[in-house]
Amino acid sequence: MARESGREKILRGAMRVFLEDGYDAASMDRVAEMSGVARRTLYNQFPAGKESMFLAAVEEFWKGFPQLSWEDSGEVEATLRYVADAIVRFWTAEDMVPYLRMAIAVSERFPGLVVRPGDGGKLPLMEQLMQWLKKMHRARRMRVPNAELAMWQLFGLVTEPLVWPRLIGIELPTGEAFRKAVVDGAVAAMMRLYAV
Template identity: 35%
Template sequence: MPRQLSSYHREVAATNREKILDSAVRLFLDSGYDRTSLARVAEGAGVSKATLFKQFPTKAELFEATVLAAGGSPEAAPIAVPKGDFHRGLVVLGRLYAELLNRPHMVALMRTVIAESPRFPELRDRTFDFGTLPVLATLRRYLEAEHAAGRADIEDSDVASAQFLGMIASSMFWPRLVHGTWSITDEEQLYVIDEAARTIAKRYGKAVDHRASSRDLRPRNGG
């Protein structure tokens, strides 16, 4: 049975992990996957190579952790989603997803994944488990809870989740990934999220709340 670490050693390990990931994201974005070595990452983090290898035995594992770290913080407070209003809950989660897409490094890291993975089999074969990110995990649980409560009829929460997130990302993230100068206003983002939430609520919801109009969030005068 593995020996349990003391609270002190767990804290040290967590601190080292954070320093390693901070160093890794700088190097991956500055030098690319190919020219970033684990030795350079360890040097930049101020830790020994043995310490780095203990947490990340391969560069592919480190890169995967770097991408996931850019979109999640497990220590954050639980996400509060309003109950009893399927559409409103989707809007709350959609806004949090938009914040995730707008985080620093997210676009640059995804460009690196797309550009580098064809050349490096160990990176191409990694499974980036984005479902572990807090917002996405909460969305899946929310869809399942709404189904169980009888407010929605969702046979496959993964499909419904992909549909909802896809509508948001296709308008807010992928154009920015392809066109570096592309932008979308805050008002337009809110409109995209509300429309995606209404589409999902209309498709799966059993008691959709139509009191608010999506026109309230429609961009005005070419905004």
């Protein structure tokens, strides 16, 4: 395993502080303590201060999340399942819920932290899914008069039970059986709605 650089160490410590304390309450002193470096070292790495450190920490943080990937298996149900599984892996990654809470709290100051967090965001997959749904409709393998709506429906069917209850403090099971049930239900609903 590669040795962690001083900057990576700072960013990892900073993100822990931002997740635990929130952006406004996070202090450079606590980041220095959490990172195990001197306060002066923080300013050497981030002369512009907390805001530039926060944005760099967010960028580094997203690198650790599973990427939302795409695979067209050639079969409608299998492709929907692949996409639903990718969404599940993304939203159940460690620290996702604390991150979302923090990102929503600072969204006016830092737009784009939830919707498009760099290349790891969900927009590329959403676009690919929408184009695939249009293609399936043209090929008469699915009946999808509104591909954008169908795309949002699949994301909603997976995201709603896995993310939003946890976001507002309702604890639901997050084990493999529950995740599989979410995917199975989402795929079954999409097939009932749109399969030929």
